[in-house]
Amino acid sequence: MIAERPHFVPGPEIDVPFPPHATGLSAPLLPTFPVRAPGTAPVPASGAWREGDAPGRRQFADLGAFDLEAGGRLPAVRVAYETWGELAPDGSNAVLVLHALTGDSHVTGPAGPGHATDGWWQDIVGPGLPVDTDKYFVVAPNVLGGCQGTTGPSSTAPDGQPWGGRFPFVTTRDQVAVEVALTRALGISGWEFVVGGSVGGLRALEWGVQGPEAGIEVRNLAAIATTGQVGGDQIAWSHPQLAAIRADAGFRGGDYYDAPDDGGPHRGLMIARQIAHATYRTGFELDTRFGRLPQGGENPFDGGRFAVQSYLDHHGAKLARRFDANSYVVLTESMNSHDLGRDRGGVEMALSGITARTLVVAVDSDRLFPPEQSARLVRGIPHADPLRVVTSDYGHDGFLVESDQLAPILAEFLAG
Numbered sequence: 001m002i003a004e005r006p007h008f009v010p011g012p013e014i015d016v017p018f019p020p021h022a023t024g025l026s027a028p029l030l031p032t033f034p035v036r037a038p039g040t041a042p043v044p045a046s047g048a049w050r051e052g053d054a055p056g057r058r059q060f061a062d063l064g065a066f067d068l069e070a071g072g073r074l075p076a077v078r079v080a081y082e083t084w085g086e087l088a089p090d091g092s093n094a095v096l097v098l099h100a101l102t103g104d105s106h107v108t109g110p111a112g113p114g115h116a117t118d119g120w121w122q123d124i125v126g127p128g129l130p131v132d133t134d135k136y137f138v139v140a141p142n143v144l145g146g147c148q149g150t151t152g153p154s155s156t157a158p159d160g161q162p163w164g165g166r167f168p169f170v171t172t173r174d175q176v177a178v179e180v181a182l183t184r185a186l187g188i189s190g191w192e193f194v195v196g197g198s199v200g201g202l203r204a205l206e207w208g209v210q211g212p213e214a215g216i217e218v219r220n221l222a223a224i225a226t227t228g229q230v231g232g233d234q235i236a237w238s239h240p241q242l243a244a245i246r247a248d249a250g251f252r253g254g255d256y257y258d259a260p261d262d263g264g265p266h267r268g269l270m271i272a273r274q275i276a277h278a279t280y281r282t283g284f285e286l287d288t289r290f291g292r293l294p295q296g297g298e299n300p301f302d303g304g305r306f307a308v309q310s311y312l313d314h315h316g317a318k319l320a321r322r323f324d325a326n327s328y329v330v331l332t333e334s335m336n337s338h339d340l341g342r343d344r345g346g347v348e349m350a351l352s353g354i355t356a357r358t359l360v361v362a363v364d365s366d367r368l369f370p371p372e373q374s375a376r377l378v379r380g381i382p383h384a385d386p387l388r389v390v391t392s393d394y395g396h397d398g399f400l401v402e403s404d405q406l407a408p409i410l411a412e413f414l415a416g
Helices: 172-185 199-213 232-247 249-254 266-280 283-289 307-322 325-336 347-352 371-380 395-401 403-415
Strands: 059-067 073-084 094-098 137-141 193-197 220-224 357-363 388-390
Touching: 059 172, 073 172, 094 172, 094 199, 137 172, 172 199, 172 325, 193 199, 199 220, 199 325, 220 403, 232 249, 232 266, 232 325, 249 266, 249 325, 266 307, 266 325, 266 395, 283 307, 347 371, 357 371, 357 395, 357 403, 388 403, 395 403
Parallel strands: 094 137, 094 193, 193 220, 220 357, 357 388
Antiparallel strands: 059 073, 073 137
């Protein structure tokens, strides 16, 4: 039982001195609560990367029109992606890295113009690291429906206005179909390694099926902290997140891009992130790190917060500044759509068709995608290695936090 573990060291108390009441548009269906500290900049209507912003390390590929699985159509799709290393003359060293729900193409490298944060997998991808950019040509695309340069709700539609609430429903399969087209545009005929964690792992598994169907070989595959079929529990956790965003008066049905700062759906997005973040961590960590401590000098019996509430406020506010509420909705719904076995005879039948040598990694305390869902992948994939388990008190986020455990697992697999 993870509650028995003595090795967890509580982190520092998160002190974010939000004011009692924040300015900006409030939603009648949501509680009034703060979203920024005094003296900080207003919250933009969207944290999306937009045309005219600094591109940073992004490159762009225009891939044409796509008909979507649910029946919609995108007349033009652009993908933002980043690369590291050099493609071998025979194309044999290409690696595809797939990000999670609110990630992006900036896998490694510092924050700076065009990139709000440092790379999200700095200890895994880079020179001399498990995904060695001196050896491999690494490609990381921003996902279809995202908000960091790839076509999504914040992108310009054919009428010259942002897609907004008109952006069509996209599935995991649609997202991989776009990545297949990017692969061809880059002149890559096969991937030496496809890897993704969490929602990126959903796409990695879909690549294991759809890639070979499209004539693109996937030789090695890693699915980390993920599942072959999003189930009722995950959809249930998603539901209040989507409801919180849509209930925010600033959401305006998804058409808020002309709203002033502090006038967008940042409160709803903040709540959504707070709900999600609770599923990314564990009760053991939150109890050990925060317990019932009050936040700073605040009194929870007189309108103040507990420290754990401040912690969630902090993470919600961070996301509201760097992400887009529409993309959060689109990508959450695409996650919910994930069923590797849909129209393929069921999950086990689909898994049995994966030809890649496969590594599956679970986090033992993951309450979003529990280890038994990873074990199902190992049982079903013919060339899967035995299940590897990362031990962590951090829950689902262990695939990002526990690099000291994950790095040697990946290095060993790639060396094999």
